[in-house]
Amino acid sequence: MKRFFKIISILTAVLLVTASYAACSSTGDEAENGTETAVDTPSLQLSVDEWPVIDGATALSPYYEAMAAELLGMDIEEARQYVYCNKTDGAFENLINGRADMIFCSLPGEGQLEAAKEAGVTFETYPFLNGGFVFFVNKSNPVDSLTIDQLHDIYAGKITSWKEVGGDDVDIIPYQRTEGSGSQNGMYKYIIGPDEIMEAPTQLIAAEMGDIVDAVAFYDNSEGAIGYSYYYYVANMHYSDDIKLIKIDGIEPNDETIADGTYPIINQSFVIIRDDTPKDSVVRQIIDWVLSEEGQALGEKNGYIRNKSGK
Amino acid sequence: MVTSETRAVSSFKKILSVSVAAALIFTMAVGLTACGSGSVDKEISIDIPDSDIVGNRVEAPVKTEYFTDNNLRTIEGEYEAPSYVNADASDLIQIDGLKNKEVQQTINDKIRGTFMEMITDTNPPPVRGAKLAVRDFLDEEGNLLPSEITVDCYVEASFENILSVKLWKYITYGSYEYDNCCWYSDTKVLNFDLNTGNELKLQDLFADNVDACKYINRYTNKLLETTDYESEEVFAYTDQFQIKLASPFEGFSDDVEFFVSDYDGSVNIILDYRTPEFYVGDNGTDTTWISIPYCEEMGYTEKFDNEEWLFEDEDVSYSLIVKPVDENHKVRMQENPDLSDVGEMIYYNKSLEYYDYQSEGFVNYAKKLYDNVEDVDGLIKDVEKYRKSYDGEISASHYYNLSSESVGKYEILSVDEILSAESIVGEDYYPIFYDETVQYITMDSTKSKIVGIDDLFVDGIDFEEAVLKQMLAKKAEVEEWTAESGREFVWSDKTEEYLKAMIESINGFRLGNRSLAFSFKYNAEAMAADYIGCDADLLWYYAYLCTGELYYRDFGCKSLTIFG
Known part of the structure; x- marks a missing residue:
């Protein structure tokens, strides 16, 4: 009896996939023409049996968990059980060794590319959401905009007073993030390398065996402070209302400038698969859906910024 | 429970x-x-x-x-x-x-x-x-x-x-x-x-x-x-x-x-x-x-x-009611100078941790202790002295750490100090001395007054007798442990003498949520060695009689002023 139900469910799934694949293509066209209509049922629907193994970064988990709920037709509490979230490193490891079919992450770093090369794996990457690397200061700071060069010099210890960049005669306190954190890696990538960056302000914290050690001090929003993070966190999470985002080269970081790519420091999120993924794989159908109007709208609904730049 | x-x-x-x-x-x-x-x-x-x-x-x-x-x-x-x-x-x-x-x-x-x-x-x-x-x-x-x-x-x-x-x-x-x-x-x-x-x-x-x-x-x-x-x-x-x-x-x-x-x-x-x-x-x-x-x-x-x-x-x-550790309100001071020019194995570290909501009297007292401890120059002079008297390379350290906590209306300072020195000849280490002490200082925050051990018990309770009774109550526990490891815990009049001597040397106490611990002027193991003269591997068990937790309920909460 169980086998009978299994056969029926597989047949149903095949029918659904065939129908939804056709629907997916047409949705993409409609989006381009700006003629999409709001629908409750997503254009792609999948069964549990055909669902691939998906993994990814923590920061993107709200997206791919919501996506699983949409495409599997489940509530999110149920759907969450059908996706892994092993963080960036774990997700790449799983993709490389075949334990994951697709991952939602930032682009691979050197270590991950090296591991892929050793395993004979090549990645295909699809940018699907935009993000921004942003700097913030105390709201009372009169400085509104900085250039990337000025930021570089602030963090190199060459510019030490806000007066040098059009502000008050107040010492700049350039806060940093903990080594190995996403934001600190972003700093090295976009502004200044680890060899050039000045020593971070530190604070004494308790360590093991009753010792007290220096640790990277947490941004305190004092008069001269400057800190950095990713736009998603600042916009959606628990940063104080008393901070102000700094324009870079005169361009304010906001949903629009990040979506269209005019904000100078854009970091994108990607769907990444192995390039040997079959052309007719359900994984590729999911990528099409993610890049479609429906997939992009789902991103916005979850606090992310769509990729309007097409790059 | x-x-x-x-x-x-x-x-x-x-x-x-x-x-x-x-x-x-x-x-x-x-x-x-x-x-x-x-x-x-x-x-x-x-x-x-x-x-x-x-x-x-x-x-x-x-x-x-x-x-x-x-x-x-x-x-x-x-x-x-x-x-x-x-x-x-x-x-x-x-x-x-x-x-x-x-x-x-x-x-x-x-x-x-x-x-x-x-x-x-x-x-x-x-x-x-x-x-x-x-x-x-x-x-x-x-x-x-x-x-x-x-x-x-x-x-x-x-x-x-x-x-x-x-x-x-x-x-x-x-x-x-x-x-x-x-x-x-x-x-x-x-x-x-x-x-x-x-x-x-x-x-x-x-x-x-x-x-x-x-x-x-x-x-x-x-x-x-x-x-x-x-x-x-x-x-x-x-x-x-x-x-x-x-x-x-x-x-x-x-x-x-x-x-x-x-x-x-x-x-x-x-x-x-x-x-x-x-x-x-x-x-x-x-x-x-x-x-x-x-x-x-x-x-x-x-x-x-x-x-x-x-x-x-x-x-x-x-x-x-134990006040939880609150990192955001913690204030830290530390002196941990680089002494590599004096010697590769010379260490000096003094630190103080307290909370910004603790009473002014308590904080001032803690700072005074911190300021008055022998400074790094004292250690350097000692090292020079040892170099004249001992062969080989000298290793020496002085750790002095003050940490704070709040329990109910009481503020407790733990003073941990380790002084040590040894000479190293080739691969052999020769101890010059080692001294480790812990002292608890408890203050009533409402009165800015250090609480003495006598103040802990209500009138009419002989605290020495009450504490001795609690220490003796741990006899069975220690006997069980030593028996498990195939050793005999010898109980004699000397044991009681040892405990009484330790009680006389109590110089502070630390309150917990359900129990208290004492600090002693003398090292409990060294005292056990002096009084009892047992095998070195049994000393810890004698020391445990004094240094373990003593529960309020065993004293009887009505005997204690902290629940008055």
Whole structure:
């Protein structure tokens, strides 16, 4: 009896996939023409049996968990059980060794590319959401905009007073993030390398065996402070209302400038698969859906910024 | 009472206990920022109709100097379990000692029902990726059978006429032997009003003019604002256990899972699959909690108070309210100079930690000690002296660390000092001297006055006799331990003489929530060697008689002024 139900469910799934694949293509066209209509049922629907193994970064988990709920037709509490979230490193490891079919992450770093090369794996990457690397200061700071060069010099210890960049005669306190954190890696990538960056302000914290050690001090929003993070966190999470985002080269970081790519420091999120993924794989159908109007709208609904730049 | 501290753990659970310990460290280290001094926000108030109020009507602020403990006992419950249950590590607890047997039965039935549900449910908890992971462990007919289930019960709180029980489940699929398995943990908590046996909701723990949900949400938001919680960045204290925010925190709902801890009176909000915005552990599938420190907005001390004593055992005992570690209010001073030009193995470190909410008198006293300790020049002079008298290279160190804590209205300073020196010739080390001392200094914050040991006991109580009685009461414990390791603990008149000499050398005490510990002018092991002259490997056991915890309830709480 169980086998009978299994056969029926597989047949149903095949029918659904065939129908939804056709629907997916047409949705993409409609989006381009700006003629999409709001629908409750997503254009792609999948069964549990055909669902691939998906993994990814923590920061993107709200997206791919919501996506699983949409495409599997489940509530999110149920759907969450059908996706892994092993963080960036774990997700790449799983993709490389075949334990994951697709991952939602930032682009691979050197270590991950090296591991892929050793395993004979090549990645295909699809940018699907935009993000921004942003700097913030105390709201009372009169400085509104900085250039990337000025930021570089602030963090190199060459510019030490806000007066040098059009502000008050107040010492700049350039806060940093903990080594190995996403934001600190972003700093090295976009502004200044680890060899050039000045020593971070530190604070004494308790360590093991009753010792007290220096640790990277947490941004305190004092008069001269400057800190950095990713736009998603600042916009959606628990940063104080008393901070102000700094324009870079005169361009304010906001949903629009990040979506269209005019904000100078854009970091994108990607769907990444192995390039040997079959052309007719359900994984590729999911990528099409993610890049479609429906997939992009789902991103916005979850606090992310769509990729309007097409790059 | 059965507590998490006293239960033996299987090797499997030890793996998890690392996580639990880390969670505790996390909550102590970083989780206690917002309302360490009492309250998050006085504006969080509501009006609840009388008909919805549980227990006595209570309005904040609720002033409590110490907690009243319950006299409940726990006994092991019997149950029948499926074959995959690890019965050796799965203990069902049942309570005993309530006068009202009907209420007791109601509570026991609920604990048993939850326990049985947990040991018979073979599905993984609904955590991230669980249904993908267990696909590998379905049998040919598509059934999912675990290789092992363990469920254990812990009493987290048994005081103030409330009881909090936490049930912790580990479910394993596949085999560790073949490195082909996955496992999950799941937690359920039960909180009871011991007057009625009714289960408590979060609001029931708070005063009736305080919105509990808003209170914990505001606390958590403040915690997040002051913590480096970003995704991909470690939010917790150790590598074994990480907590991150996977998506914006929009607030707990009023049906959030929680338990109360009678260690410090905190209300602890469970973070697991029911709060997916918190990514807990390496794979986002673990469980931890946020501790909301005890505060004047919590009304449970008065809410469930009853003129009638609910327990068969009439002895009343109390516990002091421990103020949690509050990193955001901690002030640190340290002198740790680089002495490499004096010698590669010369170390000097002095440090002081206190909290900015501690009394001025206490802080000034601590700073004075810090300033007056021998400075680094003293150590350098000593090293020069040793170089003249000893061959080889000199290694020397001076550590002087002052740490602070608050318990009830008392402020306690722990002074740890180690002075050591040795000469090194080739690969041989020759000790010059080693001296390690610990001294506790306790101050009454309301009087800015150091509390002496005599002040601890009410008039008419001979403290030396009371302390000796407590030390002697540990005889059986020590005899059992030594017998287990095949040694004989010799008890003679000299032992008692030794204990009396140690009591005379008491120079301070440290208050805990349910017990106190003494500091002594003399080293307990060295004194044991002098008085008793036993084998060196037995000295620790003699020292334990003096240095272990001495419980208030054993002294009799009425004998102690701290509960006056």
